[in-house]
Amino acid sequence: MSAVLPGHGHDDHADAHGHDDHHHGPPSGFMRWVTTTNHKDIGTLYLWFSFTMFLTGGTLALSIRAELFEPGLQLFNPEFFNQLTTMHGIIMVFGAIMPAFVGFANWQLPLMIGAPDMAFARMNNWSFWLLIPAALLLVLSFFVPGGATAAGWTLYAPLSSQMGIGMDMAIFALHIMGASSIMGSINIITTILNMRAPGMTLMKMPMFAWTWLITAYLLIAVMPVLAGAITMTLTDRHFGTSFFNAAGGGDPVMYQHIFWFFGHPEVYIMILPAFGIVSQIIPAFARKPLFGYASMVYATSSIAILSFIVWAHHMFTTGMPAAGQLFFMYATMLIAVPTGVKVFNWIATMWKGSMTFETPMLFAVGFIFVFTMGGFTGLILAVTPIDIQLQDTYYVVAHFHYVLVAGSLFALFAGTYYWLPKWTGHMYDEFIGKLHFWCSVVFFNVAFFPMHFLGLAGMPRRIPDYAAQFADFNMVSSIGAFLFGASQLIFLYAVIKCIKGGPKAADKPWDGAEGLEWTVPSPAPYHTFETPPVVK
Amino acid sequence: MAVSTHLRKLATLGVTGMAALVAAGAFAADMDGGPAELQLNLQKPVTGIADQIYNLHTGMLIVCLLIFIAVFAAMFYSIFAHRKSKGYKAATFHESTTVEIAWTIVPMIIVIGMAGFATRTVLAMKDTSNADLTIKATGYQWKWGYDYIKGEGEGISFFSNLSTPRAQIDGTQARGINYMLEVDNEVVVPIDKKVRILTTADDVIHAWSVPAFGVKQDAIPGFVRDTWFKADKLGVYRGQCSELCGKEHGFMPIVVRVVSAQDYSKWVDTKKKELAANQDDPNKVWTQPDLAKRGEAVYNKVCAACHQVNGKGTPPAFPPLDGSKTVLGPLDNQIAVELHGRPGTAMAAMGDVLNDTEIAAVVTYTRNAWTNKAQEAMVQPSVVKAARAWDKDKVAKLVARPQ
Numbered sequence: 039m040s041a042v043l044p045g046h047g048h049d050d051h052a053d054a055h056g057h058d059d060h061h062h063g064p065p066s067g068f069m070r071w072v073t074t075t076n077h078k079d080i081g082t083l084y085l086w087f088s089f090t091m092f093l094t095g096g097t098l099a100l101s102i103r104a105e106l107f108e109p110g111l112q113l114f115n116p117e118f119f120n121q122l123t124t125m126h127g128i129i130m131v132f133g134a135i136m137p138a139f140v141g142f143a144n145w146q147l148p149l150m151i152g153a154p155d156m157a158f159a160r161m162n163n164w165s166f167w168l169l170i171p172a173a174l175l176l177v178l179s180f181f182v183p184g185g186a187t188a189a190g191w192t193l194y195a196p197l198s199s200q201m202g203i204g205m206d207m208a209i210f211a212l213h214i215m216g217a218s219s220i221m222g223s224i225n226i227i228t229t230i231l232n233m234r235a236p237g238m239t240l241m242k243m244p245m246f247a248w249t250w251l252i253t254a255y256l257l258i259a260v261m262p263v264l265a266g267a268i269t270m271t272l273t274d275r276h277f278g279t280s281f282f283n284a285a286g287g288g289d290p291v292m293y294q295h296i297f298w299f300f301g302h303p304e305v306y307i308m309i310l311p312a313f314g315i316v317s318q319i320i321p322a323f324a325r326k327p328l329f330g331y332a333s334m335v336y337a338t339s340s341i342a343i344l345s346f347i348v349w350a351h352h353m354f355t356t357g358m359p360a361a362g363q364l365f366f367m368y369a370t371m372l373i374a375v376p377t378g379v380k381v382f383n384w385i386a387t388m389w390k391g392s393m394t395f396e397t398p399m400l401f402a403v404g405f406i407f408v409f410t411m412g413g414f415t416g417l418i419l420a421v422t423p424i425d426i427q428l429q430d431t432y433y434v435v436a437h438f439h440y441v442l443v444a445g446s447l448f449a450l451f452a453g454t455y456y457w458l459p460k461w462t463g464h465m466y467d468e469f470i471g472k473l474h475f476w477c478s479v480v481f482f483n484v485a486f487f488p489m490h491f492l493g494l495a496g497m498p499r500r501i502p503d504y505a506a507q508f509a510d511f512n513m514v515s516s517i518g519a520f521l522f523g524a525s526q527l528i529f530l531y532a533v534i535k536c537i538k539g540g541p542k543a544a545d546k547p548w549d550g551a552e553g554l555e556w557t558v559p560s561p562a563p564y565h566t567f568e569t570p571p572v573v574k
Numbered sequence: 575m576a577v578s579t580h581l582r583k584l585a586t587l588g589v590t591g592m593a594a595l596v597a598a599g600a601f602a603a604d605m606d607g608g609p610a611e612l613q614l615n616l617q618k619p620v621t622g623i624a625d626q627i628y629n630l631h632t633g634m635l636i637v638c639l640l641i642f643i644a645v646f647a648a649m650f651y652s653i654f655a656h657r658k659s660k661g662y663k664a665a666t667f668h669e670s671t672t673v674e675i676a677w678t679i680v681p682m683i684i685v686i687g688m689a690g691f692a693t694r695t696v697l698a699m700k701d702t703s704n705a706d707l708t709i710k711a712t713g714y715q716w717k718w719g720y721d722y723i724k725g726e727g728e729g730i731s732f733f734s735n736l737s738t739p740r741a742q743i744d745g746t747q748a749r750g751i752n753y754m755l756e757v758d759n760e761v762v763v764p765i766d767k768k769v770r771i772l773t774t775a776d777d778v779i780h781a782w783s784v785p786a787f788g789v790k791q792d793a794i795p796g797f798v799r800d801t802w803f804k805a806d807k808l809g810v811y812r813g814q815c816s817e818l819c820g821k822e823h824g825f826m827p828i829v830v831r832v833v834s835a836q837d838y839s840k841w842v843d844t845k846k847k848e849l850a851a852n853q854d855d856p857n858k859v860w861t862q863p864d865l866a867k868r869g870e871a872v873y874n875k876v877c878a879a880c881h882q883v884n885g886k887g888t889p890p891a892f893p894p895l896d897g898s899k900t901v902l903g904p905l906d907n908q909i910a911v912e913l914h915g916r917p918g919t920a921m922a923a924m925g926d927v928l929n930d931t932e933i934a935a936v937v938t939y940t941r942n943a944w945t946n947k948a949q950e951a952m953v954q955p956s957v958v959k960a961a962r963a964w965d966k967d968k969v970a971k972l973v974a975r976p977q
Binding site: 109110111112115116117120183184188189190194196197199200201202203278283284285289290291324325326327328329330331332333355356357359360363364367368371372374375378379381382383385386387388389390391392393394395403406407410411414417418421422423424426427429430431491494495496497498500501502503504505506507508509510511550 | 685
């Protein structure tokens with residue numbers, strides 16, 4: 039329980055080591071969390087932060103679905119509706135999904151590679167605490183004159199120039215979050231490259247470490263690009279520059295190129311660590327080693343490299359030359375190959391295993407099944423002519439929620455249930471976990487599957503009102519969304535129940551699990567691997 | 575559509591559980607040339623390109639479904655058979671170079687095949703040469719402007735606004751069949767002719783899109799892009815702005831009516847006569863009430879989307895005109911801002927959009943509307959006409975934000 043409940047860390051510290059370094063123990067109460075440099079504490083902070091943002095972004099999403107429940111304008115004016123869609127996107131991407139994976143990295147990477155902590159412990163603290171002002175800026179921007187930015191999470195110019203101070207707050211928030219991500223990435227790369235246990239060569243690392251290593255490089259490569267794009271937006275807004283203003287010799291489409299040069303790798307930043315989590319869980323519950331470890335590493339690297347040459351597939355309707363459309367179509371379709379390899383490898387891992395289906399495995403299998411649907415719609419969208427037909431329709435909304443919710447989020451749930459016994463020292467309630475899974479997977483599909491039909495029929499995204507012919511599927515979708523949202527309270531309950539108590543977790547609660555994290559006691563003591571383990 | 579048919583349709587979709595809930599919602603008949611109720615696929619194609627897109631999509635969907643079924647049949651078989659609860663003992667294999675190479679190469683071949691099929695369509699979509707008719711579509715916040723710039727009908731120019739009454743949106747009036755996808759002025763084009771659409775925008779990025787034609791092209795301020803279609807079926811076809819463009823993004827539909835060659839010529843005739851009748855004489859001398867009345871109509875059509883009918887605007891992007899320093903200040907400043915826009919703000923140049931009389935009318939109206947009582951209460955169209963000749967420096971000074 040050490041790292042989860044305030045005040046317990048000190049005792050566990052003593053328990054774990056039993057020598058006289060009490061003066062190194064953490065302060066108790068609030069200051070413990072503000073000043074902490076412990077990777078487990080910081081991991082916990084990241085996870086609670088991201089869950090809070092997940093509920094915030096989810097509330098915005100449910101507001102959107104409430105307005106779209108039937109045709110006509112019932113609840114919100116169109117301007118506020120645009121604020122909702124914009125902030126839902128920004129908060130979920132930068133506030134919920136990304137920090138959640140960093141939380142997993144903090145908790146798990148040192149435990150999995152046998153390191154005592156992250157390489158730069160104080161910077162780790164700073165990476166987290168930067169997120170708080172950023173989140174406050176985003177949430178408070180709803181209450182300033184003109185409200186939050188309503189330019190879409192992509193903040194396209196020149197619409198971004200028309201926004202009020204809420205836009206500047208969002209820009210500042212993104213800058214801070216970008217700085218936090220870069221610091222986190224430096225920390226992760228350094229930790230993985232320099233602090234692995236003796237004997238753990240790169241090709242013996244757990245897959246989760248591999249995917250995070252690659253993700254961290256992606257983050258360092260592209261966060262500055264986003265920073266550049268939004269800084270130019272800021273100077274266009276306030277300091278008379280014309281980067282994206284045609285009247286001053288600039289080009290609004292250039293913003294999109296820069297944004298998506300960040301934005302496409304960003305998509306993989308949100309999915310590669312998810313691949314890593316699933317690659318840990320499937321072998322554990324199949325009781326069989328991961329199939330094709332080396333090809334998994336190569337596939338992950340290929341996806342990361344390809345992610346830099348596909349950005350303009352988000353821009354097929356801006357009007358680029360045929361050669362450009364063809365290049366980006368071919369490159370995008372190639373990504374299906376390494377992604378396919380991963381899916382095949384997971385299924386081959388399951389094949390002839392001795393499987394059980396506890397909640398982590400359910401979420402991992404659910405991830406493979408539903409994420410693959412999102413992968414296929416991605417392949418269909420890669421085909422330029424089809425993309426032009428479907429660009430900015432609900433088909434795209436369906437596609438990216440299949441990969442981001444059923445992909446990233448389900449993997450996060452899987453990982454939480456998988457490692458929760460290690461974090462808390464208790465087993466979670468299996469019935470509640472399974473209930474959470476089945477509600478999530480069913481209501482997710484009720485909410486998002488009909489959006490494919492709406493998109494094919496031509497319903498544009500980001501509209502507060504729609505033709506009456508779209509009414510039925512929108513209503514089904516809204517009902518699914520409300521139920522999906524409510525299902526996440528089951529998750530909150532499951533986690534709190536597990537923290538408060540439950541059957542004592544063994545050091546290795548899953549009989550098929552492999553890895554150094556299962557060699558330390560449950561809950562993991564405040565300090566682990568002060569003497570590095572030896573990996574054969 | 576009758577409720578029973580509606581429910582039957584839903585039932586066939588396998589969502590019977592939802593039927594009762596959905597039955598409470600609005601019912602809509604299928605509109606002419608727009609989306610159908612419970613439509614599951616792309617809209618019916620009416621151009622060769624849309625047809626190719628439709629077939630590409632169907633083909634890809636079938637291939638993807640087959641792969642999906644094959645892969646997940648294997649997974650679900652495994653989930654069913656290889657269970658610990660059934661006493662299945664785990665194998666120990668964890669790699670196979672042959673299999674891994676096979677499932678890299680085979681998907682590679684499949685995607686190359688798919689891309690090959692699509693290439694032909696990409697090239698065809700980009701070929702905008704040899705058009706019979708060229709129309710410029712300009713995106714404004716929040717309406718479309720059309721100029722027929724080459725071919726039969728050259729010179730025709732009009733705005734196209736959403737015509738769905740506000741009461742239907744607010745729900746105080748029953749919704750029509752074409753709710754949200756109807757306009758006051760439709761784009762009219764002849765059947766079987768290649769129509770090239772040039773897109774541009776006045777303020778932010780919009781996108782001109784008609785799904786039945788397989789056409790979607792961003793309209794980018796300061797740049798001109800193009801796309802084309804050749805409709806092979808008479809009828810009305812509907813689309814919507816497809817790039818987030820601000821508050822009323824959802825309220826600027828596109829409606830294209832495809833007519834026979836004869837009907838098209840007739841339409842061109844009527845439209846030209848109509849435009850000629852509406853020509854204003856910039857030298858006419860107006861009385862203030864008449865000009866203000868004209869101005870109110872222009873204001874509500876062109877300006878109110880941003881500055882609001884009540885003149886309160888939607889700050890900060892669109893400031894109020896009621897009590898505005900510019901509107902109550904010297905005439906020259908307001909005329910210059912109307913003609914040339916205000917740099918660095920959302921206020922666009924209206925000089926190309928409105929004629930001298932319309933600008934004079936709007937200026938006169940705003941100076942006397944709401945609580946405004948400007949000292950210089952009116953301006954004649956002839957003054958605006960003269961103002962168009964002001965040099966750059968003078969304009970730059972006049973349009974600068976008042977301190």
